[in-house]
Amino acid sequence: MTSLAAKVFCRAEKMCRHLPVMLNTFLVFSITGEVSYLVLMEAPLEASLKKTTWSAWWKVIHLIAQYFMLGNICWNSLLFLKTSPSIKGVFLGEGMGLGWRYCYTCEAHTPPRCSHCYDCKVCVLRRDHHCVFFGQCVGFHNYRFFLSCLLFMWSGLLYATLMNAEVFIVILKEGVTVHSVLLLLIPWIMLVSGQVSARAFAFAFIADTCVVGFLLVSAFFFFHLFLMIRGQTTREWYSSRRPYNLGLRRNLQHNLGRYWYICWLCPLIPSPMPGDGIHFEVTGSLEPTR
Ligand SMILES: [Zn+2]
Numbered sequence: 001m002t003s004l005a006a007k008v009f010c011r012a013e014k015m016c017r018h019l020p021v022m023l024n025t026f027l028v029f030s031i032t033g034e035v036s037y038l039v040l041m042e043a044p045l046e047a048s049l050k051k052t053t054w055s056a057w058w059k060v061i062h063l064i065a066q067y068f069m070l071g072n073i074c075w076n077s078l079l080f081l082k083t084s085p086s087i088k089g090v091f092l093g094e095g096m097g098l099g100w101r102y103c104y105t106c107e108a109h110t111p112p113r114c115s116h117c118y119d120c121k122v123c124v125l126r127r128d129h130h131c132v133f134f135g136q137c138v139g140f141h142n143y144r145f146f147l148s149c150l151l152f153m154w155s156g157l158l159y160a161t162l163m164n165a166e167v168f169i170v171i172l173k174e175g176v177t178v179h180s181v182l183l184l185l186i187p188w189i190m191l192v193s194g195q196v197s198a199r200a201f202a203f204a205f206i207a208d209t210c211v212v213g214f215l216l217v218s219a220f221f222f223f224h225l226f227l228m229i230r231g232q233t234t235r236e237w238y239s240s241r242r243p244y245n246l247g248l249r250r251n252l253q254h255n256l257g258r259y260w261y262i263c264w265l266c267p268l269i270p271s272p273m274p275g276d277g278i279h280f281e282v283t284g285s286l287e288p289t290r
């Protein structure tokens with residue numbers, strides 16, 4: 001009985017760990033589907049509101065742009081999840097020197113900028129943070145895919161928000177009434193209480209998700225750009241010192257690889273990292289100031 005309970009708990013825990021990824025996948029595909037519909041049908045809520053007539057070529061350009069962004073999001077996510085940033089299987093060498101520590105959980109000497117993740121249950125090379133949306137750590141080996149994924153999520157959500165502007169206009173065309181405001185703020189409750197149709201709910205929900213998602217992803221994306229330019233990880237951000245700052249160009253190279261200026265365009269473009277994630281060039285004092 002105890003072992004059955006443990007098995008059920010274990011399975012439930014695994015499910016919960018994958019829940020954010022499944023939810024994100026669902027949202028990304030729903031938004032892409034809705035925006036494709038807007039492009040193809042040009043009818044956000046009511047057919048009578050069709051004003052623009054886009055040429056077939058213009059529609060094709062929009063669809064290519066959408067699926068290029070979707071492809072990049074999916075591909076970078078897959079490569080991010082498949083690329084282990086941990087110390088497992090990595091030869092760490094002698095394991096002694098400035099900045100090296102001993103991890104009692106992994107029972108190993110770990111290099112500078114490496115730290116233990118209690119969610120992944122392993123030490124991660126140049127650990128940035130544990131990403132709850134992917135359920136995996138962001139570290140030296142998978143940072144490029146993480147940042148490219150954020151870039152395309154940001155651009156995709158910006159595009160979807162602009163495309164959904166018409167949905168907001170249609171909802172608010174009756175004026176800023178309690179009904180229209182509630183539909184935008186709490187579409188779920190409006191649907192359950194029978195105040196709106198499933199179609200109006202779907203458009204309002206996706207338009208809301210685009211705006212909220214865009215604001216959230218913007219904050220993450222620009223924060224990581226800021227850190228990358230400063231040559232810091234999220235964990236090092238708390239310190240006012242930047243001992244690993246190599247200057248803008250080399251910071252970009254050490255985060256995105258040798259071909260940092262083009263590799264973000266497609267995950268297939270190879271971009272070897274200049275370092276090994278174990279040894280780092282130090283340009284300042286490693287002593288903490290606070
Ligand atoms: Zn460890």
Ligand SMILES: [Zn+2]
Pocket residue numbers: 117118119120121129130131135136137138
């Ligand atoms: Zn982790």
